[in-house]
Structure formats: C-alpha cells, structure tokens
Amino acid sequence: MIHRMNNTSDHGARTLTDSDQVDESGMLGLLEVARIVQEQVDEALESVGLSGPKYLALEQLVRADEPVSLSALADCRKCVRSNITQLIDRLEAEGLVERVADPDDRRAVRARITKLGERRFAAGTNAIRDVQDGLAARVSASDRDHFLRVLSAFKTR
Numbered sequence: 001m002i003h004r005m006n007n008t009s010d011h012g013a014r015t016l017t018d019s020d021q022v023d024e025s026g027m028l029g030l031l032e033v034a035r036i037v038q039e040q041v042d043e044a045l046e047s048v049g050l051s052g053p054k055y056l057a058l059e060q061l062v063r064a065d066e067p068v069s070l071s072a073l074a075d076c077r078k079c080v081r082s083n084i085t086q087l088i089d090r091l092e093a094e095g096l097v098e099r100v101a102d103p104d105d106r107r108a109v110r111a112r113i114t115k116l117g118e119r120r121f122a123a124g125t126n127a128i129r130d131v132q133d134g135l136a137a138r139v140s141a142s143d144r145d146h147f148l149r150v151l152s153a154f155k156t157r
Helices: 025-048 052-062 070-077 083-094 117-135 141-155
Strands: 099-102 105-113
Touching: 025 052, 025 105, 025 117, 052 070, 052 083, 052 099, 052 105, 052 117, 070 083, 070 105, 083 099, 083 105
Parallel strands: none
Antiparallel strands: 099 105
16 A cells, blocks of 8 residues: 555645555555645645645634734644744745734734735635545545544544
C-alpha cells in the first residue's frame, strides 16, 4: 500500500484513481487516504494563493467578525504566539489582514481581515469545496452518510 505512491498529478500530489485499492486492513489505509486528501486540499489552496495555516487563520478572523488578539488566535490554533505573529506578518504583507490597536489594552495588537482577505478566503473555501465535491461524486449518497457517521465516531475523545 505505502509503495503505491507513484500515481501523482502534474503537481506531484497523489490522486485517488478508480484502480486504487485502499488497504482494507484499517488504520494504514485510513492514514493513506487522509494524506492524499490533505495533498489535494493543499494543492487547491495553493491555486488561490493560500496555505492551510493561512486559510485557517483567515477562517478564525471571518468567524470572529471583529479584530482578534494574536494570543486568542494562537489559542484557537493551539500553537505558540510567535508562530501566529509570523503568520500574521505574512498575511499582512500580502494585504490579507491588518493589525489594529486593542481598545482594551494599548500594549496589545489585534488582527482584522481585509476585503482582499475576505475574497481570498472565499476563493479558498470554494477550492476546498471543489475537492470535496469531486471526492463525494465518487461514492453514493448512502455510502457518504455512513462514512460521515464513522468519521464522527472518531472525533469524540
């Protein structure tokens, strides 16, 4: 199974094909499929000028609908603040976010998504949806429903 990774797209990302047979023994097959899907999502995001971390940071800012402290972003992403600071630096350089003063603490800074950031996030969302639709088209609705129920069982801790 692991050695069947020579089937790649023009961009080097592994793609699922009708002739692929995912190892039905369990966990390794699931991990391989997850890796393949991740590569497809990464490639889709790259096509609109985003990476996974950039997309997820923009998502947090869109959901908040107000400027968010860098510490809160770090908490949401479960990473250290310095990582978020560097990510916000890159997003700001691309014009996707801007830093604004924190009205409650003049020492603190918040991040706010820009109009360009909103458009880029929407493009990323559409690119991810295209990947999802392409994968969903390969299986019946009842199989998709069953698969989503199984995935939900894995999410609980």
